[in-house]
Amino acid sequence: MPRRTDIRSILVVGSGPIVIGQACEFDYSGTQACKALRAEGFRVTLVNSNPATIMTDPQFADRTYIEPLTAESVLAICERERPDALLPTLGGQTALNVAVALAESGDLDRLGIRLIGASLEAIHRAEDRSGFKEAMLKAGLD
Structure with a gap:
């Protein structure tokens, strides 16, 4: 990919506190993504509500916010930091919910922030269980 x-x-957007069956894998993948993005020269800002995660270690992001993972708090960070893109796919369901709320409210468009990692349409399609099943069958994956 170019x-x-x-x-x-x-x-x-991180995943927040570890819940049984969720978040540990997001913490690892999010940390690795932050490292890779910084190595490629991107300025990385991280928001996560879990201060105990390795992801919030200062070496992984240029700026880190320990804030609630809500649309309101992430919007405030977007308004302050003015990122070019929002990457929610490394934060599990919580981060996806925040991204959907910000996209559907028009805030991402208003601020000129692109959703990366997955489009709004892809998130909706994946969360629509019957639509997801239909897409997988259409792709020959049954």
């Missing part, structure tokens, strides 16, 4: 030149700064 490197995008239209994006210089990315807001990564």
